[in-house]
Each structure stands twice: as C-alpha cells, then as structure tokens.
Amino acid sequence: xxxxxxxxxxxxxxxxxxxxxxxxxxxxxxxxxxxxxxxxxxxxxxxxxxxxxxxxxxxxxxxxxxxxxxxxxxxxxxxxxxxxxxxxxxxxxxxxxxxxxxxxxxxxxxxxxxxxxxxxxxxxxxxxxxxxxxxxxxxxxxxxxxxxxxxxxxxxxxxxxxxxxxxxxxxxxxxxxxxxxxxxxxxxxxxxxxxxxxxxxxxxxxxxxxxxxxxxxxxxxxxxxxxxxxxxxxxxxxxxxxxxxxxxxxxxxxxxxxxxxxxxxxxxxxxxxxxxxxxxxxxxxxxxxxxxxxxxxxxxxxxxxxxxxxxxxxxxxxxxxxxxxxxxx
Amino acid sequence: xxxxxxxxxxxxxxxxxxxxxxxxxxxxxxxxxxxxxxxxxxxxxxxxxxxxxxxxxxxxxxxxxxxxxxxxxxxxxxxxxxxxxxxxxxxxxxxxxxxxxxxxxxxxxxxxxxxxxxxxxxxxxxxxxxxxxxxxxxxxxxxxxxxxxxxxxxxxxxxxxxxxxxxxxxxxxxxxxxxxxxxxxxxxxxxxxxxxxxxxxxxxxxxxxxxxxxxxxxxxxxxxxxxxxxxxxxxx
Numbered sequence: 402x403x404x405x406x407x408x409x410x411x412x413x414x415x416x417x418x419x420x421x422x423x424x425x426x427x428x429x430x431x432x433x434x435x436x437x438x439x440x441x442x443x444x445x446x447x448x449x450x451x452x453x454x455x456x457x458x459x460x461x462x463x464x465x466x467x468x469x470x471x472x473x474x475x476x477x478x479x480x481x482x483x484x485x486x487x488x489x490x491x492x493x494x495x496x497x498x499x500x501x502x503x504x505x506x507x508x509x510x511x512x513x514x515x516x517x518x519x520x521x522x523x524x525x526x527x528x529x530x531x532x533x534x535x536x537x538x539x540x541x542x543x544x545x546x547x548x549x550x551x552x553x554x555x556x557x558x559x560x561x562x563x564x565x566x567x568x569x570x571x572x573x574x575x576x577x578x579x580x581x582x583x584x585x586x587x588x589x590x591x592x593x594x595x596x597x598x599x600x601x602x603x604x605x606x607x608x609x610x611x612x613x614x615x616x617x618x619x620x621x622x623x624x625x626x627x628x629x630x631x632x633x634x635x636x637x638x639x640x641x642x643x644x645x646x647x648x649x650x651x652x653x654x655x656x657x658x659x660x661x662x663x664x665x666x667x668x669x670x671x672x673x674x675x676x677x678x679x680x681x682x683x684x685x686x687x688x689x690x691x692x693x694x695x696x697x698x699x700x701x702x703x704x705x706x707x708x709x710x711x712x713x714x715x716x717x718x719x720x721x722x723x724x725x726x727x728x729x730x
Numbered sequence: 731x732x733x734x735x736x737x738x739x740x741x742x743x744x745x746x747x748x749x750x751x752x753x754x755x756x757x758x759x760x761x762x763x764x765x766x767x768x769x770x771x772x773x774x775x776x777x778x779x780x781x782x783x784x785x786x787x788x789x790x791x792x793x794x795x796x797x798x799x800x801x802x803x804x805x806x807x808x809x810x811x812x813x814x815x816x817x818x819x820x821x822x823x824x825x826x827x828x829x830x831x832x833x834x835x836x837x838x839x840x841x842x843x844x845x846x847x848x849x850x851x852x853x854x855x856x857x858x859x860x861x862x863x864x865x866x867x868x869x870x871x872x873x874x875x876x877x878x879x880x881x882x883x884x885x886x887x888x889x890x891x892x893x894x895x896x897x898x899x900x901x902x903x904x905x906x907x908x909x910x911x912x913x914x915x916x917x918x919x920x921x922x923x924x925x926x927x928x929x930x931x932x933x934x935x936x937x938x939x940x941x942x943x944x945x946x947x948x949x950x951x952x953x954x955x956x957x958x959x960x961x962x963x964x965x966x
Contacts, residue, residue: 425812425832433808433838433964454811475929476965477844480922539961542815556953557819557853557861557943563812563834563960570966637966664929 426542426563427454434568435521436611436637441573442527446499449567451509451540452516461509461540461564465493468535468568470642474603475664478568480537492534492571495524509540523571531575533610533640538567570637572610581608582685584692585643593673593700599665600631600679602646606638613637616646616683620668623676629668633683673700808843810962811835819943822861822954825882827944834926834937836898836962842929845937846922846961849913853887853943855952861945863912864888873914873923876903885946888912889939891925896935898928910942913958922961929965 429452439445453459467489471477497505499520511517521538541564585603598620606612613635620629631648638644648666681694812834819828836843853861864871864879864886871877871888879888888910891900901924903909914920926937 425814427809427811429807429809431807433806433843434841434966454809470966476841477927478963478966480846480963482921535966537963541959541961544957554821554953557822557828558953558955559817559819559849559853559941560955560957561812561815561817561832561960562957563810563962565808565810566961566963568964568966639966 424455424457425561426459428452428459428540428563428565429454429516430540430565430567432567434570436570436572437523438572438574439523439525440575441525441529441531443525445521445523445525447521447523447569448518449521450516450518451511451565453511453513456513458510458512460543461511462543463498463507463509464539464541465496466537466539468537470639470644474643474645476636476644478537478566488530488532489534489536492523492525492529493536495526497522498538508543521569525573529573531609532573534569534571534573535611535639536569536571538569540565540567570611570639574610579608580606580610580612580686582606582612582614582638584681584683584694587681587694587696589679589696589698591698593698594703596670596673597667598670598673598677598698598700599667600681601665602633602681602683603643604638604646604683605643606640609640611637611639612685614646614683614685615687616681618666618668619680619682621678621680628677629670631666631668633666673702675700806839808838808962808964809836810960812960817941817958819941822943822945822949822951824945824947824949827882827942829940829942831938831940833894834939834960835934836926836928836932836937837934838928838932838964841931842927842965844927844963844965845925846963847889847913847925848916848920848922848959850957850959851915851917853954853956855950855954857950857952859950859952859954861943861949861954862886863915864910864942864944865912866910871909871911873912873920876901876909876911878906878908879910879942880908882944885944885949886912887941887943889941892938892940894936894938897930897932898926898935898937900926900937922959925960 429450431450431452435447435449437445437447451461467481468478469481471479498507498509499522500506500509501518503520505522506519509517509519542562544560544562583605585605586601587603589598589600600618602616602618604612604614614633615635616633618629618631618633619627620631622628633646633648636644636646645664646666647664677698677700679696679698681696682691683693684691812832814832817830817832819830822828834845836845849863852863862885863873864884866877866879866888867881867884868877871879876890890908890910891904893900901911903911911923914923916922925939926935928935
C-alpha cells in the first residue's frame with residue numbers, strides 16, 4: 402500500500418513541477434528621472450540605486466537609448482532608434498556607469514534582497530555646443546537559461562524579461578542661449594454648464610534647452626472677485642516639443658477618461674453662474690519672462706434651471722387648481 | 731392668470747438656450763518669449779575629478795560639483811515585479827488553444843509610466859519553423875490593433891492585457907474580452923508597442939497578461955520558443 406502512496410505523491414510532485422516556472426524578477430529603481438544642468442567641460446557623477454527584491458541574484462545589462470517627447474503631450478517618452486544624431490553618439494562615448502569601486506561596468510549583478518548604489522558618470526568634453534540630450538538607461542535582465550530537456554520534450558515556451566528604465570535630461574548650457582517658448586493654447590469651452598471647468602494650457606518649447614514653466618490660473622466672477630485659483634504643475638517641456646500642463650493627478654485622470662487629446666487643468670467649483678474671466682500667468686523660467694493671457698467663459702446651470710422651472714410650473718398649476726376649487730366651494 | 735404663469739417660464743427657457751450656441755474655444759494665440767538663459771551656475775567651468783556630497787533635508791546624498799547642479803528629482807522611484815520569466819505552453823496540441831497568464835506589478839511615485847513590449851521573433855523552432863503571430867478571427871489584429879480571437883480554427887500566438895488592481899490602464903483595444911494583439915516583432919524591425927500606461931502616481935497596479943497559442947494540424951511538432959521583453963519607462 403505504501404509504495405502506491407509514494408508513487409502518487411511523486412507523480413503529483415512531478416506534475417506540479419512541470420507547470421512551475423522559473424522565478425521572475427523584482428526591481429526598484431531610484432530615481433527614475435534625473436535632471437542635470439551642466440556646462441562644458443565638466444564631469445558629472447550622479448548616484449542611483451537599484452534594488453533586487455527577488456530571492457535570487459539578477460544580472461542586468463545596461464544600454465542607452467535617446468528619446469524625445471511623445472506626441473501625446475503628456476510627458477511620455479518616445480524611444481528613438483540609434484543612430485539618432487551624431488551629437489548623441491559622440492556624447493554617449495563619454496557616459497558610463499560606475500560600480501561602488503568606481504569601476505566602469507557594462508552589466509550589473511545584484512544579490513537577492515540587495516540594494517546597490519551606482520553612479521552615472523558623464524564627462525562633457527570641452528568645446529561642446531550648448532545643447533540638450535535626453536536619453537534612457539535601460540536595465541534589462543540577462544536571458545534565462547533553459548534546460549535542454551525542454552527542447553527534447555518538444556515544449557513550447559516564451560522567455561519573459563522585464564526591464565526598468567531611468568530617464569536622464571541633460572542640459573549643457575552656456576550664457577548665450579535664451580529660452581524660447583510659445584503659448585500654443587490657453588482655452589476653455591465658452592459655455593460651461595457645470596463644474597469642473599477644463600482649461601487647456603499647451604506650451605511649445607522651441608529653444609534648445611528644456612524648460613519647467615511655473616503657472617497659475619486665477620478665475621474672477623462678473624463682480625471682479627477672485628473665486629478660483631489653479632496652480633499648474635511644474636512639468637519638464639523638452640526642447641522642440643509641446644506639452645499640455647495640468648494641475649492635479651485628478652485632472653490627468655479625468656482628461657484621459659474623457660478621451661481628450663491632451664490633458665487639461667481642472668477648476669472644481671460647486672456652483673457656476675454668470676461671466677467669468679480666467680487669467681493665466683506663466684513664468685517660463687525662474688528669471689522670467691512672465692506672460693499673461695485672459696479668456697472668458699459663461700456658466701449657466703441649465704439643467705438646474707430647467708428643473709427649477711418645471712417645479713415652479715407644477716407648483717403654479719397646483720396653486721391655481723386649489724384656488725379654483727376653493728372658489729367653487 | 732394661468733396663461734401668464736405658463737408663459738413666463740417658457741420665456742426664461744428660451745432666453746437660457748441660446749447661450750449654448752456660443753460654445754467655442756479660444757486657441758491659436760502664439761507668443762514668442764525671450765528671456766534669460768537657463769543658467770544654473772555662474773562659475774567658470776572646471777573639470778572635476780571626483781564628486782563631493784552634501785546631505786539633503788531628506789537625508790539623501792546630493793553631489794556637489796562646481797560645474798553642474800543636480801536638478802530636483804521629482805520622480806524618486808519606480809518598481810516592477812514579474813513573478814516568472816518562463817511561460818511554459820507545454821506540448822502543443824493542434825486546434826486546442828493554450829492560454830497562460832502571469833502578473834506584472836508596477837508602482838511609480840509622483841508621475842506615470844508606460845510599458846512597452848516586443849518579441850525577438852515569432853515562436854520559432856530550431857529548424858526555423860514558425861508559429862506565426864495571430865491575425866485574430868477577422869484577420870485584422872496587429873501589434874497596435876486588438877481584435878477578437880475565439881475561433882479554434884484561427885491559429886497563431888497573441889496576447890491581451892487586463893487590469894487586476896490599481897489605476898493603470900491597458901492599451902486601447904483590450905476592453906472587450908477575448909481581444910488579442912500580436913507582439914511587435916523586433917526581427918521585422920517593428921518598434922516596441924505600448925501594452926499599458928499610467929499618467930499618475932500609483933501605489934500599485936497589477937496587470938494580468940494573457941498569452942494564447944493555437945496551432946493547426948499541419949504545424950510541425952517541435953519545441954518553439956521566443957523571448958518577450960517588457961520595458962517599464964517612467965514619464966519625464
């Protein structure tokens with residue numbers, strides 16, 4: 402009897418083992434975005450950490466890919482195929498990742514449940530023109546080893562790798578290049594029935610360096626009282642790109658849920674009625690310049706008004722009928 | 731008396747409605763702005779051999795080099811968790827679709843991310859025989875377009891994405907059940923395709939990725955493999 406039990410247990414174990422898969426990976430990268438302003442020549446050391454949260458060691462390859470802002474205008478990255486341009490190819494030769502012993506490495510090995518700090522070294526050669534360079538550091542696990550048995554057993558399988566990416570926004574500045582940006586759009590639908598009121602703020606950066614404009618929208622009612630304030634998020638706008646600026650995470654969520662082409666800033670207000678003036682003040686950098694624009698919109702809660710009118714009519718009819726009956730009595 | 735009471739609200743209604751006809755947007759205003767350059771240091775360039783550090787308020791090391799400043803790090807961490815790295819479809823049996831699932835867990839601080847995916851090539855044997863990427867029941871699905879795949883006589887390899895938990899979003903097209911896409915094929919120079927994205931801070935989103943393989947009776951019995959790569963890319 403015992404051997405039969407043992408056989409069943411072994412068979413069970415074997416059947417489970419077949420469906421079990423190799424352990425995956427769990428990575429934490431900090432920071433995920435690095436913004437650097439530098440001058441030529443310089444040598445930059447930027448620390449970053451990678452944590453392996455899995456219970457087995459992981460080996461990661463490092464690769465660089467230039468990127469540009471995606472057309473969605475919401476801060477997404479669009480990876481570019483190399484060769485992107487000669488300048489990046491030249492700069493890339495001067496980038497490397499250093500381990501704790503300050504030795505350049507092309508792959509990283511991190512033990513289970515270990516967090517290690519590395520440094521991204523960027524040597525900006527002398528005489529290089531003022532420019533921005535946006536690139537991603539891609540950390541990708543090395544290929545898992547598959548046993549020969551799998552192939553003998555005619556098994557079909559896919560290997561899965563999940564890599565994590567760090568974005569680097571490098572600006573090599575000099576004193577001569579001035580930021581250039583245009584306010585592409587500041588708008589809201591003229592007629593608003595109810596809150597929230599969406600504002601589209603799109604800024605195009607035509608300069609050679611990224612900018613992080615700071616902006617606020619003040620809303621005044623028809624009596625000139627300030628009734629609302631929207632603090633716009635400070636977001637990076639890459640060189641030669643357009644970005645739509647929002648105010649809250651909720652705004653981003655609502656914009657995407659509504660299927661809007663670009664995210665909008667939202668003004669939350671309980672009751673809207675009458676004429677409003679929205680004034681945008683936007684500082685393109687800490688040293689200015691500041692631009693001001695005004696737009697107008699009209700708010701009228703028509704659904705509420707219709708409801709109110711219907712109620713008034715109903716009440717009026719009831720009063721009239723009651724009066725008529727009282728007269729007849 | 732009754733007439734007057736009824737007419738008054740109607741006049742009010744008529745006055746209220748025309749306003750909606752003015753709905754428009756004010757756009758196209760364009761201003762060229764010129765200002766001071768984005769300078770972070772007025773000091774003369776000097777080559778630094780090694781970094782120095784100072785402690786920030788949060789206790790983090792901030793490198794101090796005369797020639798640059800490390801900008802504000804607005805998105806401190808991003809993490810991913812993939813519970814397995816082998817997807818075993820076992821021995822394939824013709825016209826019997828095999829479905830496998832796994833999770834992909836992603837967290838991001840402050841801002842969003844996107845998940846791109848690609849395969850190195852379609853499922854391929856050592857003899858170069860292929861299980862092609864599915865074109866779904868109507869022959870229309872691709873690496874960017876999802877389409878329904880329920881017919882057991884439709885063959886190939888495809889995937890779909892679902893949200894199990896969290897605020898992330900799978901790429902468009904996966905909303906109806908049983909819709910699948912092909913993976914972008916790197917061997918065919920296709921660019922990685924967006925599988926999922928998130929535009930906001932997210933404590934944790936758990937995506938379920940489902941894979942489906944179905945082969946015809948004429949498909950050579952063999953071991954077919956490929957590698958699928960996911961890239962979690964933070965927004966800037």
